[in-house]
Amino acid sequence: MxxxxxxxxxxxxxxxxxxxxxxxxxxxxxxxxxxxxxxxxxxxxxxxxxxxxxxxxxxxxxxxxxxxxxxxxxxxxxxxxxxxxxxxxxxxxxxxxxxxxxxxxxxxxxxxxxxxxxxxxxxxxxxQKDRSAKEFEFGRFHFDYPLRILTFTAADGSTAEDKLSPKEAELLKMFCVYVNDVLPRSVALKEIWGEDNYFTARSMDVFVTKLRKYLKPDENIEIVNIHGNGFQLRVQTAEKA
Missing domain, CATH: 3.40.50.2300 (Response regulator)
Structure with a gap:
């Protein structure tokens, strides 16, 4: 205290x-x-x-x-x-x-x-959540934050890669840090966009939509809007085939 x-x-x-x-x-x-x-x-x-x-x-x-x-x-x-x-x-x-x-x-x-x-x-x-990690595993995805590469591994072992933009990578990293917990909108806006206002909030919504498209191949993963608070990257446990 x-x-x-x-x-x-x-x-x-x-x-x-x-x-x-x-x-x-x-x-x-x-x-x-x-x-x-x-x-x-x-x-x-x-x-x-x-x-x-x-x-x-x-x-x-x-x-x-x-x-x-x-x-x-x-x-x-x-x-x-x-x-x-x-x-x-x-x-x-x-x-x-x-x-x-x-x-x-x-x-x-x-x-x-x-x-x-x-x-x-x-x-x-x-x-005090740990934000020092550089690589993240969640669901069927591997995210290399420094390289901004998101890799999806399908059930048959094949892989697909997406190269994220700098802001997409920053936002996905924060979701990974807060995985299965609520990422307060104001935290992301202040850290990534530098300020919390109507225009930056709308910009964040656009980037959340983009991340949802990247993550769509894994049905056990979703980004949920927590009304009045922020967003949550929900990852359900599933065995890889």
């Missing part, structure tokens, strides 16, 4: 928010407090944060709506919801809105701290 992780806390009960802020600051977090959803969105746009904590029931903009807006700007940042509701439907709505965790009031400060630490550790592990 590193010091000075920055947290955006959006809680409409000012007294409760002040108490939580003080407790988290005592535990080496830098906390920015907003007291309604609209203010929370503005604070998010103004700063860089490691984690968000949103109350669900708030004036002007509720926590679920706020989370959806934040996810449009940053698909990776961890979000924890605070709520007095415990209905299963509300929990599901929270996770659909992009929650990484969900804690019901009343709760102890220690419980919230534990959940924050757990979510941040998961987030940091995700960011």
């Amino acid at each position: 590193t010091d000075n992780n920055k947290i955006l806390l959006v809680e409409d009960d000012r007294n409760f928010g002040d108490v939580l802020s003080s407790y988290l600051e005592m535990n080496d977090f830098d906390v920015v407090l907003a007291t309604d959803g609209e203010q929370g969105l503005e604070k998010f746009k103004e700063g860089q944060y490691d984690l968000c904590i949103f109350d669900v029931m708030m004036p002007k903009k509720d926590g679920l709506s706020l989370a959806k807006d934040v996810r449009q700007l940053d698909q990776e940042i961890p979000i924890i919801f605070l709520t007095a509701k415990t209905m299963k439907e509300d929990v599901i709505k929270g996770f659909k809105a992009g929650a990484d965790d969900y804690i019901s009031k009343p709760f102890t400060s220690e419980e919230l701290l534990y959940r924050i630490q757990a979510v941040l550790k998961r987030s940091q592990r995700s960011e």
Whole structure:
């Protein structure tokens, strides 16, 4: 756990928010407090944060709506919801809105701290995925990243090669690193295209379509669109004939 992780806390009960802020600051977090959803969105746009904590029931903009807006700007940042509701439907709505965790009031400060630490550790592990590999095997494919060559081996042992463009190779490498896991759209856009905006997102969609065509010969492989998050290279285990 590193010091000075920055947290955006959006809680409409000012007294409760002040108490939580003080407790988290005592535990080496830098906390920015907003007291309604609209203010929370503005604070998010103004700063860089490691984690968000949103109350669900708030004036002007509720926590679920706020989370959806934040996810449009940053698909990776961890979000924890605070709520007095415990209905299963509300929990599901929270996770659909992009929650990484969900804690019901009343709760102890220690419980919230534990959940924050757990979510941040998961987030940091995700960011540390190994990207040093140069060659990848998945399904019936072999991908030589430095040479940008994708080789398909058919059931009869025959092979076919495709030479990828630089961006196709960069994107396929990221899919291989994240194989069977979600590749957040913003991660790929920032790393390959340099920025995350409407135009680069549309460009990425074009390259995903191209990669799907390359991978089509293997029926056990597909690139799936994960709505509101990114894409997933799914590789089902299959015995080579």
